[in-house]
Amino acid sequence: MSHWKRFTQEPKIAYFSMEIGLSAEIPTYSGGLGILAGDTIKSAADLKLPMVAVTLASRHGYFIQTIDPEGRQREASATWNPGRFMELLPVKTLVTIEDRDIKIQSWLYRVKSPTGGEIPALFLDTDIPGNSEEDRHITDHLYGGDLSIRLKQEIVLGIGGARMLEALGFSIKKFHMNEGHASFLTLELLDRARHPVEDTWDERASWDTRRVMNQCVFTTHTPVPAGHDRFPYDLVKKVLGDRIPLPLLQELAGKESLNMTMLALNLSGYVNGVAKKHGEISQSLFPGFEIHAITNGIHTFTWASPYFVSLFDKYIPGWAHEPELLVRVDNIPDEEIWEAHCGAKAYLFQYIEETTGTKLDSEVLTIGFARRSATYKRGDLIFTDLERLVHIGKGKLQLVFGGKAHPRDEPGKQIIQRIIEKTSQIKGQVKAVYLENYNMEVAYRLVSGVDLWLNNPIRPLEASGTSGMKAALNGVPNFSVLDGWWIEGHIEGMTGWSIGPPATETDLNDNHASEDLEDLYNKLENIIIPLYYEDRAGWIRVMKNAIGKNAYYFNTHVMMRRYATEAYIR
Template sequence: MDKHNAWKKFTWEPRIAYFSMEIGISAEIPTYSGGLGILAGDTIKSAADLDLPMVAVTLIHRKGYFRQQIDPQGWQREFPVEWSPEKYLELLPVKALVTVEGRDVKIQPWLYRVKSPAGGVVPVLLLDTDIPGNAEDDRHLTDYLYGGDLEYRLKQEIILGIGGARILSALNFNIRKYHMNEGHAAMLTLDLLSNTRGRVDDPLEERASWDTHRVMEQCVFTTHTPVEAGHDKFPWDMVERILPEIVPFSLLRDLAGRESFNLTLLALNLSNFVNGVAKKHGEISKSMFPGFKIHAITNGIHSFTWTSPFFVQLYNKYLPGWANEPELLVRVDNIPDEEIWDAHSGAKAFLFLYIEETTGQRLDPDLLTIGFARRSATYKRADLILSDLDRLLHLGEGRLQLIFAGKSHPRDLPGKEMIHRIYEKIEHLKGKISVVYLENYNMDVAYRLIPGVDLWLNTPVRPLEASGTSGMKAAINGVPNFSVLDGWWIEGHIEGVTGWSIGPPPRENSTIVNGDNHEDAQDLYHKLENVILPLYTENRAGWIQVMKNAIGKNAYYFNTHVMMRRYVTEAYIR
C-alpha cells in the first residue's frame, strides 16, 4: 500500500474515537502535562494490546506544556519544549476547516501509530494549525498545552472538538462511539448535532429539528475532576464572538448553561454514558451535577509501560504472559522474597544513580526512601510531611530521606509558592535529613522515580483526588502506598496489608472538602514513627509481604486492561 494511503486501513471497520486534549505516549512526544494525558496514553496502549478498534484525537502542542527549571531560591521557571513532529509522526494529506472569530482556520492531522507487541495498532491523530494560509495567530493555536488566556483555550477546544470530528470525517473514519476524555473535547457534539438537522418549514419546529438523542447515542463522557477550576466555562459574549453558530446559540444555552458556556454541562447533556474515574469520584460527580446518571469506572495504568526493567525480568521469569494478562500478578507469592527485594534494590540503585547524575546528591540506599510526585497544586499538599520539621527530625533523622517532583501550572502562583516553601524547608533540613526535588517531572523521570522509592506518599485534601494513578504505578513495582483515603486508594487500601492510610476514613457519601492539615499530619507522623519505620528497619520479611500484597492485591486489578474491558462492556457496546 502507498505510504500516503497507509492510514486508510484504519477506516475499514467502525472505531471508537477517543478525544483528549493531552495524550502521553512517550517523553519524546511532549503532548501531555500530567495525569490526564498519561491516562490517555495508557488507555490507547491497552486498546492496542487488546486489539480494540480505536482512533485517538488530540492536538500537536508543538511547544509542549513547558520545561521546568527551578532556580537556587526554589522558584519555578518555564521554557518551551522544542521537538520535531516530523521525527516521530507522519503528516497526512488531508485538511479540514473550522471557523474562529469569523475566519477559516485550516487543520491538518499528523499520524502516530501506537503498536502493541501483541499485534494491535491504534492510530493517534495530532491536529495542527501551523499551516501556510492560516492567519499568523491561528498558526500558533496548537502550540502550547494549557497555554495562553481564556480565548486561547476556547479556540483550542474548537479545534479539538469540531476540528477533530471534521478530520475524522475527511479521513473517512466510520465512528461507532465518540469518547470525550474530560470536557475539553465537548464541542465535537456540536459538529455531530449540526449533521442531524432535518428540514423544517415551520419556525416553531426549529428547536425540534436538532436530534439531540441521536448525538447522545454516539457519545461517552468521562469527567475527571471534582475541582471546580477543572471544568471549563466561558462567558457567552466571548463564545458568540469566537464560535460559529453551527447550532443556534439559543439551543446551546439550553445544553451548556445560561450563565456561561460550560463544556462539562454540554458533554453531560449530549452523552448517553457518563462516568467518574473512581467509585468515590462517581458519588462526588453525582452531587456536583444532580439529575444526571453518572457511573464509575476506576482508572488504571498500562502495566508494562510502568514496570521497571528489574520487575519486568522477574515477572517474565515467574508469571509469563503477565504484561497482557495483569491478573496473573495475583500469583506474586510464587516469587521468592529475596528476588523481590533484589529487583527493588536494582530499581532503587537506578534511581539513585539518576539523582546523583542530575543533582549531585548522593542518597543512602539503606534508608527508607519516600517519594512524592504530583502537579504542584495546593490541594495536593505536597508539603504536608514537612509541616512540623521538629517532629520529622525526631522520628526520621538518620532513618529516612525524601524525594519530591512536580510542576506547577505557569499561572498557579500558590502552586509555585508551594515549591518555593519546600525548597526553604530542604535548606532547613540540610545535613540532617536528605531531601531532593527533581526538576521537570515527566514520563522518563517518573519511570525512574516511582519504582525506586520504598514508600509512595499521597496527601490530597479529601475528596478532591478524583482517582490518582501514580500510586498504581508504585504498586506494580512493589512500592506500598501511604495515602489519604481518597480516589482509587479507598478501593485499593487494606490497612497494613497493601499499605497505610493517612487521616480519618472517608465519610459515607460525603462531598464536603475535608483537609484538616494538623490532624492528617499528626497521623502521618504517628504511623511513620510507630508502624512504617519499625517494619522497614526491623522486619524485612514483613515489609516484603506488604510489597507482594501491593502487587497481588492492587496491581493485578488497577490497570487499563481491566479498565478498558469495562468501557467496552458498559459504554461502547451499549
C-alpha cells in the same frame, strides 16, 4: 489505497483527549490526564480494540521546568518536531473561528502492540501556510495562552477533530470525550443531526440531542472547579459565531457561561467518574445526571521497571497482556523481589546524583511524592512540623519530590518554593531532594525506585491518582489519604497504609488537615519505619500484596474491558 486508509476499514471508537502522554519524547501531556490517555490507547492496542485517538500536536509541549536558586519555578518551551515521529496525512479540514476559515492538518502516530494490535492517533495542527500568523500558533502550547486561545484550542480539538475523522473517511460508532475539553464535538454532531434542511433547531432539538447522546461517552476527571472549563458567552459568540442559537446553547451548557462539562453531560448517553468515590462526588456535584464509575488504571508494561519486567517474565509468564496474573506474585521468592527493588532503587539514585549532585543512601527508607503542584494536593504537608519530622526521620528517612505547577498557578509555584526552603532547613538531618522537570522518564524511575509512595490531598478532591498504581506495580506500598483509587485498593497494613480518617464525606469543603498530619507522623514513627528496619520479611509481604492485590486489578486492561462492555457496546 493509501496505507493509512486501512485504519478506516471498520467502525471505530474515537477517543478525544486534549493531552496524550505516549512517551517523554512527545511532550503533549501535562500530568495524570494525559498519561492516562496514553495508557488507555496502549491497552486498546494490546486488546486490539477498534479505536482512533484524537488530540492536539502542541508543538511547544507543556513546558520544561527549571528551579532557580530561590526555589522559583521557571518555564521554557518543550519544542519538538512531529515529523520525527509521525506521518503528515494529506487531508485537511476547516473550522471557522472569529469568522475566519482556519485549516487543520493531522499527524498520524501509530501505537503498536507486541500482540499485533495497532491504534492510529491523530495529532491536530494549525501550523499551516495559508493560516494567519496568529492562527498558526493556536495548537502550539498545551493549556497555553489566555481564555480566548483555550477556547480556540477546544474548537480545534472538538469540532476540528470530528471533521478530520470524517474527512479521512473514518466511520465512528462512539465518541469518547476524556474530560470536557473536547465537548464541542457534540455541537458538530448536533449540527449533522439537523435534517432535513428546512427544519429549525427548536423544532427538532429534542430529537437531535437524543441522537447525539447515543453516540457520546463522557469521562469526567475532577471535582475541582478549575478542572471544568467555562467561557463567557460574549467570547463564545465572538470566537465560535452564532451558528447554534444562544437559547439552545444555554440550555445545554449553562445559563451564565458556557460550561464544557455541562455541555458534555447533557449530550452524552454514558457518563462516568474515574473511581467509585469520584463517581459519588460527581453525582452530588451534578444531580439529575446518571454518573457511573470506572476506576482508572495504568498500562502495566509501560510502568514496570526493567528489574520487575525480568522478574515477572521469569515467574509469571503472560503478565504483560494479562495483568490479572500478577495475583500469583507469591510464586516469586522474597529475596528476588527485594533484589529487583534494590536494582530499581539504585537506578533512581544514580539519576538523582547525576542531575542534582545529591547522593542518597540506599539503606535508608526513601519516600517519594510527585504530583502536579496544586494547593489541594498539599505537597508540603509532611514539612508542617519540621522539629517532629527531624525527630522521626533523622538517619531513617529520605524524601524525593517532583512535580510542575501550571505557569499561571502562583499558589502551586509557592508550594514548590516552600518544599525547597524546608529541605534546606533540615539539611544534614533528613535528606530531601526536588527533581526538576517531572515527566514520563523521571516518573518511570521514581515510582519504582522509592520505598514508599506518599499521597496526601485534601479529600475528596483526588479523582483517582494513578501514580500510586504505578508504585504498587513495582512493589512500592502506598501511604495515602483515603481518596480516589486508594479507597478501593487499601487494606491497612497489607497493601500499604492510610492517612487520616475513613472516607465518608461527599462535601468538598470537608478538611481533615490536623487529623491527617497527626496520623502521617504517628504511622511513620510507630508502624512504617519500625517495619522497614526491623522486619524485612514483613515489609516484603506488604510489597507483594501491593502487586498481587493492587496491580493485578488497577490497570488499563481491566479498565478498557469495562469501557468496552459498559460504555461502548450500548
